[in-house]
Amino acid sequence: MVHCSLQAxxxxxxxxxxxxxxxxxxxxxxxxxFGDQRGFFMESYNAQAWTQxxxxxxxxxxxxxxxxxGVLRGLHYQLPPFAQGKLVRVxxxxxxxxAVDIRQSSPTFGQWxxxxxxxxxxxxxxxxxxxxHGFLTLTExxxxxxxxxxxxxxxxxxxIAWNDPDIGITWPDIGVAPQLSAKDQAAPILRDxxxxxxxx
Numbered sequence: 509m510v511h512c513s514l515q516a517x518x519x520x521x522x523x524x525x526x527x528x529x530x531x532x533x534x535x536x537x538x539x540x541x542f543g544d545q546r547g548f549f550m551e552s553y554n555a556q557a558w559t560q561x562x563x564x565x566x567x568x569x570x571x572x573x574x575x576x577x578g579v580l581r582g583l584h585y586q587l588p589p590f591a592q593g594k595l596v597r598v599x600x601x602x603x604x605x606x607a608v609d610i611r612q613s614s615p616t617f618g619q620w621x622x623x624x625x626x627x628x629x630x631x632x633x634x635x636x637x638x639x640x641h642g643f644l645t646l647t648e649x650x651x652x653x654x655x656x657x658x659x660x661x662x663x664x665x666x667x668i669a670w671n672d673p674d675i676g677i678t679w680p681d682i683g684v685a686p687q688l689s690a691k692d693q694a695a696p697i698l699r700d701x702x703x704x705x706x707x708x
Contacts, residue, residue, distance in 0.1 A: 524538065524540060524554070524557055525538040530616075530619075531619060531620075533636045534621050535562070535634040537595075537631065537632040538629075538630070538631055550630060552597065552632070553595070562634070566657060567656065568658060569655070569656045569658075570653070570654070571653070571656065574650065574651050576650075576687075577649075577684075578684045578686055579644070579645045580642065580643070580644045580670055580688050582640065582642015582667070582692065583640035583642040583667060583672075583695070584640060584641055584642065584665065585640040585665075586660075586661055586664045587666060588637075589664075590659065590664040591637035591657075592656045593636045593637045593658075594635040594654050594656050595632055595634050595635075595654060595655040596625065596635065597631070597633075598625045598651065598653070599653055600627050600650060601626070601649050601650035601651065602625065602627070602628075603624070603625050603644060604624055604643060604644045604679060604680050605624070605633050605641075606641065606642050606643065607620065607635040608639060608640040608641075608677075609639055610638065610668070610706050610707055611707045612703060612706055612708055613708055614638075619675075620676075622677065624646075625643075642670055644682070646680060646682060667695035667696075668696065669695045669698075670688065670692060672697040672698050674697065674698055674699055
């Protein structure tokens with residue numbers, strides 16, 4: 509689907525693309541970027557365009573992480589009532605970004621979708637609630653920004669092993685072992701998680 513921002517279209521004809529992936533609900537978003545010898549300009553988020561394309565969404569927190577090359581963060585999610593939708597992007601460097609469907613009633617339960625997000629392609633990934641999320645950094649320095657629909661709630665945070673063989677994510681080979689937090693190293697595989705700690 510393609511949706512044009514009414515405000516930006518009035519200004520200079522901009523159009524943002526909402527690209528469907530193989531898993532329903534997960535979208536790649538491509539803003540239109542205007543560049544010249546001075547640099548570039550783009551709308552990274554426009555509430556009116558978002559609502560018309562996806563539906564009303566209330567973002568309540570913006571996060572920013574910085575990582576070196578080979579850092580893998582994930583796979584993370586939060587349980588209701590703090591389930592998070594995430595709109596993620598990169599402003600420096602590049603990552604391979606992944607969403608895993610953990611909705612037990614979904615026909616794509618346990619399946620994943622990935623996209624490369626870079627400072628050059630300006631792509632964003634929309635990861636709705638009901639998905640686990642993670643990313644691997646591909647460059648020496650990465651600034652990763654994301655908007656969330658719920659605040660951070662440590663008591664409701666859960667994780668799934670990044671290398672779960674049943675999920676089978678094809679992470680890029682960058683020639684070094686990924687760097688993980690102690691929490692992510694200890695994360696269980698999906699089949700060992702109590703159904704109450706997943707989504708219905």
